[in-house]
Amino acid sequence: MLKKKNRVITDQVEFVCLSELVPQDHLLRLVDASINFDFIYDEVKDLYSDTTGRPSIDPVVLIKLLVLQILYGITSMRQTISDAQVNLAYRWFLGYGFQEKIPHFSTFGKNYERRFKESDLFEKIFERVLFEAIECGFIKADAVFFDASHIKANANKNKYVKKMAQHRVHKYKRELMIEINADRESHGKKPFTDDNDNDSDGTMIEEKEVKESTTDPESGMFHKGEKERCFAYTATVACERNNFILGVKTAPGNVHDSQVFTDVFQDVIEKFNDIKAVVADSGYKTPGVVVKLCKQIKYRLCPTNAP
Incomplete structure (x- = not known):
């Protein structure tokens, strides 16, 4: 019916x-x-x-x-x-x-x-x-997964000014320079000069020319592979096995993922003591990141081997 x-x-x-x-x-x-x-x-x-x-x-x-x-x-x-x-x-x-x-x-x-x-x-x-x-016991932080997403800024890519800006170089680069100079001095060679400024934590500061958006000055010009060149931001996120976010940090799109990684990783590892593995893509495979992971994870698993 x-x-x-x-x-x-x-x-x-x-x-x-x-x-x-x-x-x-x-x-x-x-x-x-x-x-x-x-x-x-x-x-x-x-x-x-x-x-x-x-x-x-x-x-x-x-x-x-x-x-x-x-x-x-x-x-x-x-x-x-x-x-x-x-x-x-x-x-x-x-x-x-x-x-x-x-x-x-x-x-x-x-x-x-x-x-x-x-x-x-x-x-x-x-x-x-x-x-x-x-x-509540929802967090399982024995393995931490890192990745970064690029977020397009609401800014015209053709409206910018060129400026000289300070560029943060990984702290490991300075540590490597110290080791190289020590080796050169031990062999009677003149050490390399360091013309860069340094932060209080030893991080090297270099200057390079960048394009600064006149619409959104806090963004950065991003270009990777076949992707469109545009002003953007990068959001680096650390998650655990159950997809809970343990740490996050945003940066201009022209900052390399490996540079943001150090800050997020340091924040996460200070909060969670049971990290045994870190998972990330090849974009994070730099000498500075590898050295930091080896030192931190090795120390957590075997404290007697602390650097």
Whole structure:
């Protein structure tokens, strides 16, 4: 028997509870049960005034909007807000009822520029979530996987100025120079001169000509193989076996992956003592990276052989 759905019911008034409409096994229920976002209030309390101004948007809501965007792969905050207006699970996760107005998409951008941009709030949130994962036993960091992704900047590749910029050279290059000069002196030869400046940690600083975007000066000109030459960023990420991110760092697109690797690896190895293997592609196969891995991993596995 053919049946037609009566759509009149959509105009009827019903007494319903928003929480009852969200399935118990929904992903956002699991996230909400696993992470207590209230710690954010303590982190941002100094960024708000206690006496002046209008009541703010709840900072936890602003962060949860970002969580929604990341969890569901939404490409913009405008679209995230648009989806939250009609998605019951999103409203429940944010703590908004049926009739409450979701914040305008520009609200997050304004708060980021005025309050969060110069703070380390997002780093603290990342560390807190990672700590929760460690406490629950989700992290298996015996093997760490490194890779870098290049993200195209929203900048015209033909609009740039040429500048001389300081270029960071791997610390190992200076250590190698010291060893070579010691060997030359032992054989009565004149040591090579080092005309480069050095950082406090011994890292060599060289100067080279670079193209700086007039639209996005923080990006860098990226070109690799047959890929289009463009201004871009590079994001280096370290993950463990269960795909939890243990460390991340962004840099201009003209910075070699191996240079960013050292900073991320040092940060990860200080937090996790059970690393036995590091997996990376051939882009990281440089003398500096190899020496650092051999020294660090060998020391972790056999402390008596510490350099």
